Amino acid sequence: MSADAKETKTMNEPIYAVVYKETTHIPGDERSRTNPGHGYPAYDKVTEVFQEFENREDWEKWIKDAEIPTGFSTRKREYRAFTCYQVEVKASVHVSIEKPEE
Numbered sequence: 001m002s003a004d005a006k007e008t009k010t011m012n013e014p015i016y017a018v019v020y021k022e023t024t025h026i027p028g029d030e031r032s033r034t035n036p037g038h039g040y041p042a043y044d045k046v047t048e049v050f051q052e053f054e055n056r057e058d059w060e061k062w063i064k065d066a067e068i069p070t071g072f073s074t075r076k077r078e079y080r081a082f083t084c085y086q087v088e089v090k091a092s093v094h095v096s097i098e099k100p101e102e
Contacts, residue, residue, distance in 0.1 A: 017082045
């Protein structure tokens with residue numbers, strides 16, 4: 001969803017979203033491959049992604065697609081689906097300055 005589209009939503013409109021994990025493989029450097037114990041080894045970085053949708057139809061399509069295993073995987077994608085509402089946050093700061101007692 002574009003930043004402009006987010007700003008036009010009202011407080012009473014539901015927000016459709018999913019949270020899923022994405023794994024990125026970070027390869028090690030040459031020293032870790034040729035000299036074990038040196039350099040930086042390869043590792044996988046797991047990130048939780050929050051994806052917001054512009055409407056309910058796009059959200060439902062994403063969920064349907066996530067339920068179908070694709071590629072080499074025989075498992076469906078793990079995710080959590082949400083509908084929620086934006087809240088209005090009001091904050092205030094009170095500063096009081098008093099003369100020290102003598």
